[in-house]
Amino acid sequence: MSAEDPTMDDAAIDPWARLSRLTPARIGLGRAGTGMPTIEVLRFGLAHAQARDAVHTPMDAAEVASGIEALGYPTLVLDSAAPDRATYLRRPDLGRTLGEDSAKILAERPSEPVDLAIVVADGLSARAVHEGAAGFLAAFKAHIDKAGWSVAPVVVARQGRVALGDGIGAALKARAVAVLIGERPGLSSPDSLGIYLTLDPRVGRSDAERNCISNVRPAGLSHDLAAFKLDWLLREAFVRGITGVNLKDGSGPALEPPPRQQALEDGSDTASRT
Amino acid sequence: MTYRHVVGPKTHVFADLAALMAKATPLRSGDRLAGIAAESAEEGMAARWCLSEVPLSEILAKPLIPYEEDDVTRLILDTHDAVAFKEIAHLTVGDFREFLIKASSETLARISPGITPEIAAAVSKIMRHQDLILVARKCRVVTKFRNTIGLPGRLSVRLQPNHPTDDAAGITAAIVDGLSYGCGDAVIGLNPASDSVSTLGGLLHLFDDLIQRLAIPTQGCILTHVTTTLEAMNRGLPVDLVFQSIAGTQKANASFGVTLPILKEAHEAALALKRGTVGDNCMYFETGQGSALSANAHHGIDQQTLEARAYAVARPFRPLLVNTVVGFIGPEYLYDGREIIRAGLEDHFCGKLMGLPLGCDVCYTNHAEADQNDMDTLLTLLGAAGCTFVMGIPGADDVMLNYQSTSFHDSLYVREVLGLKRAPEFEAWLEQIGLTDRDGALLPEGPSARLIAAAPGLSDRKGIAA
Numbered sequence: 001m002s003a004e005d006p007t008m009d010d011a012a013i014d015p016w017a018r019l020s021r022l023t024p025a026r027i028g029l030g031r032a033g034t035g036m037p038t039i040e041v042l043r044f045g046l047a048h049a050q051a052r053d054a055v056h057t058p059m060d061a062a063e064v065a066s067g068i069e070a071l072g073y074p075t076l077v078l079d080s081a082a083p084d085r086a087t088y089l090r091r092p093d094l095g096r097t098l099g100e101d102s103a104k105i106l107a108e109r110p111s112e113p114v115d116l117a118i119v120v121a122d123g124l125s126a127r128a129v130h131e132g133a134a135g136f137l138a139a140f141k142a143h144i145d146k147a148g149w150s151v152a153p154v155v156v157a158r159q160g161r162v163a164l165g166d167g168i169g170a171a172l173k174a175r176a177v178a179v180l181i182g183e184r185p186g187l188s189s190p191d192s193l194g195i196y197l198t199l200d201p202r203v204g205r206s207d208a209e210r211n212c213i214s215n216v217r218p219a220g221l222s223h224d225l226a227a228f229k230l231d232w233l234l235r236e237a238f239v240r241g242i243t244g245v246n247l248k249d250g251s252g253p254a255l256e257p258p259p260r261q262q263a264l265e266d267g268s269d270t271a272s273r274t
Numbered sequence: 275m276t277y278r279h280v281v282g283p284k285t286h287v288f289a290d291l292a293a294l295m296a297k298a299t300p301l302r303s304g305d306r307l308a309g310i311a312a313e314s315a316e317e318g319m320a321a322r323w324c325l326s327e328v329p330l331s332e333i334l335a336k337p338l339i340p341y342e343e344d345d346v347t348r349l350i351l352d353t354h355d356a357v358a359f360k361e362i363a364h365l366t367v368g369d370f371r372e373f374l375i376k377a378s379s380e381t382l383a384r385i386s387p388g389i390t391p392e393i394a395a396a397v398s399k400i401m402r403h404q405d406l407i408l409v410a411r412k413c414r415v416v417t418k419f420r421n422t423i424g425l426p427g428r429l430s431v432r433l434q435p436n437h438p439t440d441d442a443a444g445i446t447a448a449i450v451d452g453l454s455y456g457c458g459d460a461v462i463g464l465n466p467a468s469d470s471v472s473t474l475g476g477l478l479h480l481f482d483d484l485i486q487r488l489a490i491p492t493q494g495c496i497l498t499h500v501t502t503t504l505e506a507m508n509r510g511l512p513v514d515l516v517f518q519s520i521a522g523t524q525k526a527n528a529s530f531g532v533t534l535p536i537l538k539e540a541h542e543a544a545l546a547l548k549r550g551t552v553g554d555n556c557m558y559f560e561t562g563q564g565s566a567l568s569a570n571a572h573h574g575i576d577q578q579t580l581e582a583r584a585y586a587v588a589r590p591f592r593p594l595l596v597n598t599v600v601g602f603i604g605p606e607y608l609y610d611g612r613e614i615i616r617a618g619l620e621d622h623f624c625g626k627l628m629g630l631p632l633g634c635d636v637c638y639t640n641h642a643e644a645d646q647n648d649m650d651t652l653l654t655l656l657g658a659a660g661c662t663f664v665m666g667i668p669g670a671d672d673v674m675l676n677y678q679s680t681s682f683h684d685s686l687y688v689r690e691v692l693g694l695k696r697a698p699e700f701e702a703w704l705e706q707i708g709l710t711d712r713d714g715a716l717l718p719e720g721p722s723a724r725l726i727a728a729a730p731g732l733s734d735r736k737g738i739a740a
Contacts, residue, residue, distance in 0.1 A: 023444030026669025034686035186676030
């Protein structure tokens with residue numbers, strides 16, 4: 001490359017600054033020899049620390065429940081069969097099953113059939129629940145009121161995975177269950193809430209029988225838009241009698257959020273990257 | 275047939291070969307989750323000791339999944355090279371470990387077609403990390419499409435420019451970034467967010483245009499389902515490599531929506547395009563321990579043995595690249611850095627021993643007990659083991675798949691520390707465009723502005739001076 005090369009002028013005004021705006025990927029970081037600049041090592045370390053904290057910070061179930069009760073929903077705090085986070089991470093099956101005491105509480109509780117059960121579970125990011133669950137439910141309340149759906153007490157579940165909602169929904173005699181759950185945190189998304197809708201919940205439902213609204217967080221899908229989508233899916237589910245792969249989200253191309261690769265559920269069921 | 279091993283007053287009993295192999299496997303969360311792991315450290319060692327005395331011929335004679343039940347078993351047995359096996363037929367697993375440590379590269383190449391995945395997995399279970407590295411390093415697996423991958427002393431990099439919405443300019447920017455670090459000789463390979471053929475068509479043209487315009491001696495790949503790629507080929511779209519995730523049992527492959535005949539059809543379609551310039555290896559497979567269990571298709575077999583069986587699925591298709599995505603699936607299969615590192619070395623060893631161009635996505639998720647230091651360790655060990663390729667991702671942070679892998683910088687690190695070169699054709703191209711010196715080191719004032727100028731959609735300027 002010669003000094004006369006006209007493209008050198010571009011380099012002088014740092015073309016990477018311009019390119020970096022085209023993608024959230026960490027491009028144009030520069031280098032120190034073959035290594036990363038110190039500032040980038042620190043930025044990465046901080047993002048990873050936040051993602052780790054999102055996974056390992058315990059959910060404050062009482063606080064979450066009181067925030068939800070303030071909206072006018074009664075609540076019920078339950079536990080999965082996973083006694084702690086280390087077990088939860090190794091044994092996804094336990095996170096899908098209610099603990100003995102919790103199962104008893106639900107079984108002994110008299111309940112009338114309802115349209116919808118709502119489960120708020122920590123999943124892989126308590127932070128997502130702490131920061132997003134009440135806000136989403138506040139936005140969704142307007143849709144519930146408008147539609148006149150009957151709703152069971154909101155269950156706040158510790159060490160829960162998506163499928164925990166199946167047994168809870170069945171015990172609460174709900175026509176459908178919506179599980180709000182902390183998604184597997186990405187390096188730049190430690191606060192992402194996922195919402196899973198399953199019609200006719202019962203133990204043994206597969207993930208193909210659910211619809212997912214993913215990436216609900218301030219930098220992603222807003223609470224209002226997520227509530228609109230859940231409303232749309234729930235209406236369609238009741239009319240068509242299905243949820244899952246055969247119920248495509250048609251809540252309007254104008255309302256489409258950025259497409260996401262795949263539902264980032266609670267991270268437990270994705271074996272393949274295709 | 276039960277297996278027994280006596281330790282002092284205690285006799286350890288293993289119900290069958292599958293149970294013995296599972297309990298002989300160094301501990302990992304996936305085998306615990308399946309309920310087949312050793313229940314004590316002594317039981318694990320007893321199983322390893324017992325396994326070391328099993329003849330290779332017995333492993334060959336006792337398929338872990340019956341021939342009638344599983345097409346992967348049928349593939350393994352129907353394509354087994356009895357002549358190549360003859361040289362090792364008299365050995366036990368323990369003997370075989372010593373044989374491998376002593377063997378030359380020529381011997382390893384000669385016996386490779388006689389090694390079934392179960393044999394490779396069995397011997398790996400009694401090998402330490404240094405054995406896995408030493409033997410894999412001697413295996414020579416060279417593949418070619420538009421460049422030559424896998425030569426001794428070389429390490430290639432898959433440039434992975436993923437973008438959460440498949441934005442063409444964003445993807446192009448990440449590719450140019452990676453090229454400016456000298457990455458991309460294994461493949462420029464994108465995991466698309468979309469699976470619609472029309473979106474993929476745009477991406478395939480983008481990659482083809484970029485590779486042609488810059489005259490890069492490499493290949494592109496959009497990592498979508500094989501049936502989608504078949505459809506793309508039927509529509510005349512520019513497909514270099516056919517991608518597919520594969521697993522070690524028929525049932526697990528079915529859960530991926532893939533069968534052996536579909537793979538064969540796609541392989542033949544890609545071959546017919548004749549897009550390779552120096553060779554015709556045109557398949558790219560990805561695997562990873564735990565995929566069969568996650569699909570509830572593991573037949574009581576440990577995840578490492580099933581992973582090796584996935585390599586048997588890949589073998590007849592003479593792939594350009596096989597990638598074990600080692601820490602992607604999550605901590606319920608590989609819990610922490612220690613388990614991920616062990617699995618990465620096992621996978622690389624088994625694949626290489628079976629004659630496959632094994633690369634490794636050295637990676638972890640945020641709910642695994644691992645961090646970038648663990649990735650540095652595994653990357654360095656795999657570099658020493660002669661790994662075929664690793665990933666190059668901007669800043670090691672995949673913003674679409676939400677996991678962490680190795681960065682463009684990491685590839686520079688491992689090249690400098692271990693003296694590893696890029697694929698020769700790619701290396702020559704980098705020097706020609708003025709990005710690297712004769713030794714392959716990046717020049718301080720590389721031509722990144724020219725790369726940007728020549729990349730479609732990033733600038734109005736066309737062409738590259740090189």
